[in-house]
Structure formats: structure tokens, C-alpha cells
Amino acid sequence: MAKKSKSKKLVIGIDLGGTNVVAVLVDTSGKVKSYVHFPNESAKGPEHVIRNIADNVKALVKKSGLAMKDIWRAGIGSPGPLDSKKGIIMGAVNLPGWTRVLLKASLEKQLGVGVGVDNDANCAAYGEQWVGAAKGASNVVGITLGTGVGGGIIIDNKLVRGANYNAAEIGHTSLNPDGRLCKCGAKGCLEQYASASAIAESAREAIRKGASSMMTEFVKGDISKITSKTVYEAMVQNDKTAVVVWDEFIKYLAAGVANQINGLNPEVVVIAGGVINAGDRLFKPLKEAVRKQTFALTFSAAKIVPAKLGELAGAIGAAGVVINEGEFYNLK
Ligand SMILES: [Zn+2]
Known part of the structure; x- marks a missing residue:
């Protein structure tokens, strides 16, 4: 089967905030197909938060009439400090228990797609530069x-x-x-x-x-x-x-x-x-x-x-960086 051209691919962008999470489904031009926002439930600890994100992302994909195999990559913006190369959150002030959390590895396992992690404010700025x-x-x-x-x-x-x-x-x-x-x-x-x-x-x-x-x-x-x-x-x-x-x-x-x-x-x-x-x-x-x-x-x-992008900026930008700078995150 012919390889899908980049222009047809779909990507998930996620913005993990101190209170809420926003997830978007976008194409490679940054057009938002659908999105969802939900509480991060951070009081229950990092493992729960990551599972909650994965569940909501899968539901968003399904609701859009797609399966995870239709998704090329996912990007997530998170509060730092972090190691975006390895996808590890070193310690996020507003997220209890988030010390050395292997966000990239955990999300990749649960979503079955390559994931890039970056700073939430970096992603928001990138979103505005990319399509805002x-x-x-x-x-x-x-x-x-x-x-x-x-x-x-x-x-x-x-x-x-x-x-x-x-x-x-x-x-x-x-x-x-x-x-x-x-x-x-x-x-x-x-x-x-x-x-x-x-x-x-x-x-x-x-x-x-x-x-x-x-x-x-x-x-x-x-x-x-x-x-x-x-x-x-x-x-x-x-x-x-x-x-x-x-x-x-x-x-x-x-x-x-x-x-x-x-x-x-x-x-x-x-x-x-x-x-x-x-x-x-x-x-x-x-x-x-x-x-x-x-x-x-x-x-x-x-x-x-x-x-211009309001509350979607971080999520759109997180998708944008994994689309345009995938090599940095070692994404195939
Ligand atoms: Zn300061």
C-alpha cells in the first residue's frame, strides 16, 4: 500500500494545564477537526492523569469516526521544568506528584502512536506562530x-x-x-x-x-x-x-x-x-x-x-511541533 502523504495525516495535540486538559484533532495544515476539554484530575496523581488523557483522546478519535491507527503522531504541552528530548517532566509546580514522570513513554504505550512532549508555553507560542x-x-x-x-x-x-x-x-x-x-x-x-x-x-x-x-x-x-x-x-x-x-x-x-x-x-x-x-x-x-x-x-x-487561538493555542501548537519538528522528539 502506498504510504500516506503528509498532507493527509491526522495528529493529536494536547495541552495539559494546571486545572484542565484540552485535546485537538488536527490535520497537518493545523486545521482543527474536533476537540475536547476535560478536568485533569491532578489530585489523583500522574498515573491517573495520563490514563485519563489517553482515554479522552481515544474517545475523541472514535467520536470523529476514526481509529488510533488513523493517527500519525501526538504532541503534548506540559508545565515544566521538563526534558523535552526524552519526554520526562522533571517537576511541575501545579501538578502534585509530577517528579520525573515519563510522560512520553507512558502516553506512547497507551495511545500506540509516537508522542512528543514540550513546554506548554512553548507550544502555545508555536501554535500562534504556525496558524494563529x-x-x-x-x-x-x-x-x-x-x-x-x-x-x-x-x-x-x-x-x-x-x-x-x-x-x-x-x-x-x-x-x-x-x-x-x-x-x-x-x-x-x-x-x-x-x-x-x-x-x-x-x-x-x-x-x-x-x-x-x-x-x-x-x-x-x-x-x-x-x-x-x-x-x-x-x-x-x-x-x-x-x-x-x-x-x-x-x-x-x-x-x-x-x-x-x-x-x-x-x-x-x-x-x-x-x-x-x-x-x-x-x-x-x-x-x-x-x-x-x-x-x-x-x-x-x-x-x-x-x-488568536484562545484556549486551543497550546494543543494546536503541541500538534504543530510534532508535525514540523518530529525529528527532535525522535518520531518516525
Ligand atoms: Zn520567577
């Missing part, structure tokens, strides 16, 4: 603002992994060596000022110090309920405290973006996460602040744009 907001650009930086700040870098159409595969931790680039203590043990990481959680924490901190704000009323006095959205909603109504917090957030994010632009001279910087719903209130001042901290020529090359 940065499609057509060869040099791309992706920054995701969520509970933390994730980063992914693509240079000359290739994912940048680094010496032992943990490059692009943009969230842990230092903006202030004397600043807020980060989960990683260092001080003043970008993540401590520009994540969605950090925006909320900055607002709480200001209110605890006595600042008056409509945010307190928004959450009926329970400031633990303040989120980045609360800050945004108060900011658009010109709440003084919220405006200060928002401006601080933009200032730090801009410094983080400028560092990447000065270091890498990308064509596109893609910003992802719920915060991008702020639209012009985010992107206008962000671009203006980045402009002031970069060389005019480098800045002129770099578009700063919102992500």
Missing part, C-alpha cells in the same frame, strides 16, 4: 499572562529550546533584583508584576495599605475576590487606585516585552491570556511604553498583537 496571530512570521515571541507568565520563542521558524530544553522562561526574566519574591525563588521576576494574578495582588496590596477604591464595593468587601478583571472594570471607570495598578502592570509588561525585542529582534510579539480582552486599553499604552525602551529600527519590525 503570528502566522507568516519566522521570528516570534509569545507571552501568556495567566496565573503566571509563560513564554515561547520561535526563531527562523524553529522553537528555541536551549541547552537542556528550558529556554524562553520569559516570566522569570528579572525586572527588579530587589523586587517581589517569586515562586521560582528569585526576586522581581516579570511574572510577579505582569501575570493576571499579580495585577489582582497589586490591587489588594494597595487597598490593604488604605487606598480607597470602587473595587472594594465590586467584591462586597471581600478583597480576596479581586481579579485582574475587577481591576480592569474599575480602571475603565477611572477609579484612581485601579488606574495606578493598571499603569504599573503596563509599565512592567512593557519592560518585559522590550527586553525580548531588544534581545531577539522579533517580527511579532503575541500577547495571550484573558487580559487581552482589554483591547486598546492594554495594547495602546503597551506599544507606546515599549517604543520608548527599544531601538527605533528594532521596534519598527515588531508588531505587538493579541493572540
Whole structure:
């Protein structure tokens, strides 16, 4: 029988998040045929999580009228640190018990197809570069603002992994060596000022110090309920405290973006996460602040744009890297 041409092949992409898992079935052009999302059930430990993923992937394939033999490869994005060459998760902060987990080997056994494992933020950036907001650009930086700040870098159409595969931790680039203590043990990481959680924490901190704000009323006095959205909603109504917090957030994010632009001279910087719903209130001042901290020529090359793929970015990107960079993962 003739070998299937690459263009007819189907691939599974999986994004293992701190709470949920997203799995997509895509063709080799990145077109999504179907997808599913489900809770990761991480409290039950890694073995259960992997079995749960395999069961859901098999169900997705079956529901699409296919069998696992129709699937060429699978890719999975996971929180790190990890060894993407061997497909081993070294220790994921938000996944209890995930120390030296042989994710590639276990998933390959259960799915019966070759599997590539990579960092979740790398996969999200790759997805946006492959078929999303940065499609057509060869040099791309992706920054995701969520509970933390994730980063992914693509240079000359290739994912940048680094010496032992943990490059692009943009969230842990230092903006202030004397600043807020980060989960990683260092001080003043970008993540401590520009994540969605950090925006909320900055607002709480200001209110605890006595600042008056409509945010307190928004959450009926329970400031633990303040989120980045609360800050945004108060900011658009010109709440003084919220405006200060928002401006601080933009200032730090801009410094983080400028560092990447000065270091890498990308064509596109893609910003992802719920915060991008702020639209012009985010992107206008962000671009203006980045402009002031970069060389005019480098800045002129770099578009700063919102992500397009939403919650599917990581899963689509995980499929993309195993399609386009299969050799790295030793996939046939
Ligand atoms: Zn850090």
C-alpha cells in the first residue's frame, strides 16, 4: 500500500494545564477537526492523569469516526521544568506528584502512536506562530499572562529550546533584583508584576495599605475576590487606585516585552491570556511604553498583537511541533 502523504495525516495535540486538559484533532495544515476539554484530575496523581488523557483522546478519535491507527503522531504541552528530548517532566509546580514522570513513554504505550512532549508555553507560542496571530512570521515571541507568565520563542521558524530544553522562561526574566519574591525563588521576576494574578495582588496590596477604591464595593468587601478583571472594570471607570495598578502592570509588561525585542529582534510579539480582552486599553499604552525602551529600527519590525487561538493555542501548537519538528522528539 502506498504510504500516506503528509498532507493527509491526522495528529493529536494536547495541552495539559494546571486545572484542565484540552485535546485537538488536527490535520497537518493545523486545521482543527474536533476537540475536547476535560478536568485533569491532578489530585489523583500522574498515573491517573495520563490514563485519563489517553482515554479522552481515544474517545475523541472514535467520536470523529476514526481509529488510533488513523493517527500519525501526538504532541503534548506540559508545565515544566521538563526534558523535552526524552519526554520526562522533571517537576511541575501545579501538578502534585509530577517528579520525573515519563510522560512520553507512558502516553506512547497507551495511545500506540509516537508522542512528543514540550513546554506548554512553548507550544502555545508555536501554535500562534504556525496558524494563529503570528502566522507568516519566522521570528516570534509569545507571552501568556495567566496565573503566571509563560513564554515561547520561535526563531527562523524553529522553537528555541536551549541547552537542556528550558529556554524562553520569559516570566522569570528579572525586572527588579530587589523586587517581589517569586515562586521560582528569585526576586522581581516579570511574572510577579505582569501575570493576571499579580495585577489582582497589586490591587489588594494597595487597598490593604488604605487606598480607597470602587473595587472594594465590586467584591462586597471581600478583597480576596479581586481579579485582574475587577481591576480592569474599575480602571475603565477611572477609579484612581485601579488606574495606578493598571499603569504599573503596563509599565512592567512593557519592560518585559522590550527586553525580548531588544534581545531577539522579533517580527511579532503575541500577547495571550484573558487580559487581552482589554483591547486598546492594554495594547495602546503597551506599544507606546515599549517604543520608548527599544531601538527605533528594532521596534519598527515588531508588531505587538493579541493572540488568536484562545484556549486551543497550546494543543494546536503541541500538534504543530510534532508535525514540523518530529525529528527532535525522535518520531518516525
Ligand atoms: Zn520567577
